Amino acid sequence: MHISAKADYATRALLELACEPSRPLTCEAIASAQQIPFRFLKSVVGELRKAGLVRSQRGCEGGYWLGRPAGEITLLDVAHAVDGELITLRGESLAALGYPGPAAGLPAVWRQVEAGAAAVLGGVTLASLLPAAAAARLDRKGAA
Template sequence: MLTNKGKYGLKAMVHLAGLTPGALAQVQEMADSNAIPKKFLDQILSELRNSGLVFSKKGKGGGYGLARPASEISVGQIVRVLDGPLAPIQCASVTAYRSCDDCGDEKICTVRLIMVKARNAIASVLDNHTLADMRALGAPSEATETFHI
């Protein structure tokens, strides 16, 4: 399940994707316009900065911006940075695999097998859609009508 941290991070990233090239957004502005607690947003942006998805500039005229074009940042990247692996259980994870203590044989474990399918379905959607795609979903234009999930 997507946590508030992941949801707020996605909202902040969509906000940044909507800026004109070269423009920066201040944390308070993003927090106010997206109903995100500022202190929590500070922490989220710090994690996104450490992962290389956003950059910050201090001082007058400073703020946050995307480190790469929105079309080059997948939704899956953002979710993994903020919420960790996409798999519902660790034995179904690609990035943080760990076997279960109570499993005799993973190859026939029906719980694991269905959770791998769930993980793959989630990854397929999140990894094949970019921040630019998300931005287009909320844009009142032709892009919303032609974009299909």
Template sequence: MRITARTDYAIRAMAELAGAPDRPLKAEDIAGRQDIPVRFLFVVLGDLRQARLVASVRGPEGGYTLARPPAEITLADVIRAMDGPLVSVRDLKLTGLEYQGAAAPLPDVWRAVRTSLRQVLEGTTLEDLAAGTLPELVQERASAYTDDIRTYP
């Protein structure tokens, strides 16, 4: 899975909105806090609005707010809104995917990858980010992380 800049910016912007549930935030303020190019952020916020994850508020005190409570929006929701499915193999459904010969077990690997991603991304909400309290599963997997793939458990 590759996290695009667009998705990274979207999640960071949504985390800022989750941290300010009582008032709209201006795109310029979000951009400044997260070091996101403001022009790009306007495009991202427009896509999030179209996906009904954020709402825009007009007027001098306007800006952007979450369209739902932060506990109801997962990281998976944001990623899907920005980039589509979490895991896909050549845009095919993973159920019924079959390979021959030595690659025959590979569809099970792809399904396991998708399941692992879903556990982490659907189990982590914007409320978790804003509160700084990640789910136990995320904390466990993050503490096991290493850049050396040969030693990853």
């Protein structure tokens, strides 16, 4: 399984936003804090916005916030938002994959791998990954 740079950067950006739920953060601030290339992060944040995982506001007081509470955003949500399919084989979905003869059982194994990865990623929220101090701030604000 390959974890894309987009999924990694997207998750790190969302965790930065989750740590500061009371104020918007700029892409510049997030990129600097997480040592992510700004131009790449800008496109990733655009995909997160389209998926409803972040919301934005323009202007001098603008920036980005989480689109939902950190406790409601899973790593599976992030992966689907930026990568689409969780696991592909040669760029194709595993859903319709089929092999002839002695390899006929192999697609079922690949689908089990995908289901296992989805179960793990779907069970991890942004809130569960936050350091204790940030999680406590979320609890006080009722955002987790």
